[in-house]
Amino acid sequence: MAFVFENITKFENELKKVGCTFPSGSFLKAVRKNVEAGAVSFDVGAEIEDGEDIYKLRVFFSIEEPKKEVETPIAALPICSFDCLWLEKKNEN
Numbered sequence: 001m002a003f004v005f006e007n008i009t010k011f012e013n014e015l016k017k018v019g020c021t022f023p024s025g026s027f028l029k030a031v032r033k034n035v036e037a038g039a040v041s042f043d044v045g046a047e048i049e050d051g052e053d054i055y056k057l058r059v060f061f062s063i064e065e066p067k068k069e070v071e072t073p074i075a076a077l078p079i080c081s082f083d084c085l086w087l088e089k090k091n092e093n
Contacts, residue, residue: 003035003063003080011059011082018085020046020057031080035063041086048087055087 005028012027027044034042046057064079 002077003032004074004077005031006079006081008082014085015044015046015057015059018046018048018057020044031061035061035080043088047090054090056090058086058088060084060086 008028015027030042030044040062041058041060044057044059048055048057060083062081062083064081066076066078070076
């Protein structure tokens with residue numbers, strides 16, 4: 001499945017700011033895998049500690065269908081936009 005990634009560089013920079021060292025190729029594979037599965041978010045495998053609390057980092061994205069009339073093959077691909085990072089508190093169990 002092919003996509004045009006709208007803002008991937010900005011998103012990778014945001015991931016780095018919070019300490020996530022996700023390799024670019026692995027990150028793109030994870031996005032493709034989750035898009036194909038119909039997900040709108042996935043856990044990037046990073047944990048952030050804040051005092052006694054631990055949070056998992058999730059990334060949310062959306063897929064936009066291309067416009068019907070396009071001039072190039074790349075413009076005919078769906079557009080993947082990264083929407084936000086989310087800190088999800090881990091259960092203590």
